[in-house]
Amino acid sequence: MARSAGMTHSEKVRLALEQDIFSGAIAPGSSLDEEELARRFEVSRTPVREAILQLIESGIVEKRPRQGAVVTMTDVTDLIRQFEVMSELESICAKYSARRMTAEERAALKDVHAQAERAFAAGDQDSYYALSRKFHLLVIDGTHNKELIDMTNKLGSKLVPYRRFQLGYPGQSQSNLEDHRAILEAILAQDIEQAAEQFRKHTKVQGDILADYIAMNEERVRAS
Numbered sequence: 001m002a003r004s005a006g007m008t009h010s011e012k013v014r015l016a017l018e019q020d021i022f023s024g025a026i027a028p029g030s031s032l033d034e035e036e037l038a039r040r041f042e043v044s045r046t047p048v049r050e051a052i053l054q055l056i057e058s059g060i061v062e063k064r065p066r067q068g069a070v071v072t073m074t075d076v077t078d079l080i081r082q083f084e085v086m087s088e089l090e091s092i093c094a095k096y097s098a099r100r101m102t103a104e105e106r107a108a109l110k111d112v113h114a115q116a117e118r119a120f121a122a123g124d125q126d127s128y129y130a131l132s133r134k135f136h137l138l139v140i141d142g143t144h145n146k147e148l149i150d151m152t153n154k155l156g157s158k159l160v161p162y163r164r165f166q167l168g169y170p171g172q173s174q175s176n177l178e179d180h181r182a183i184l185e186a187i188l189a190q191d192i193e194q195a196a197e198q199f200r201k202h203t204k205v206q207g208d209i210l211a212d213y214i215a216m217n218e219e220r221v222r223a224s
Helices: 009-023 034-041 045-058 076-100 103-122 125-141 146-166 172-188 192-223
Strands: 061-064 068-071
Touching: 009 034, 009 045, 009 146, 034 045, 045 061, 045 068, 045 146, 076 125, 076 146, 076 172, 076 192, 103 125, 103 172, 125 146, 125 172, 146 192, 172 192
Parallel strands: none
Antiparallel strands: 061 068
16 A cells, blocks of 8 residues: 555555445445455555554444444434534634634634645645644634533544545535635634634534435445
């Protein structure tokens, strides 16, 4: 397996497996065999094992007795609930960041968004997602509230693979970029209510799009 710049073998394996699982190429209930995957990706079993552990942590895969790692059936209702909670948490984060971010933090947020615009224009989806994720983390850290940061990041880490995948939905990467621009402008203007509302809608839409896709895909898998 050729290694992309800045990406480990385990990260490449994890991303490929996420794509296969969300697209239905690997169906719910399927076992993930380390040896078979190592041959497929032309790597040792260590990065495959690491990738599977990351998928287990995110809830996409579960460990079952005598079966090993098995792809879970996504509970769309539960996923929607998680995104609903996340939309409120990130809305609160945007509100406090608009009020509390330092000049240096605002400059860093502006710079990350500019980098994301360049990555999007260049069609560099991996860099674009990484910068999009960094944008969220900077807003969360800008609250200067440890309890809120810990709570938001704990749920956010579970939603990372779902957020990454939904960016592949037609037109969603551009919509995501436009949302971030609106959030950035509100934070720079210290418009507390607008920052909160923009981030709430941004995250809620992500969950709605992903839930619709997963529901349709699982129905297709059951019908096949």
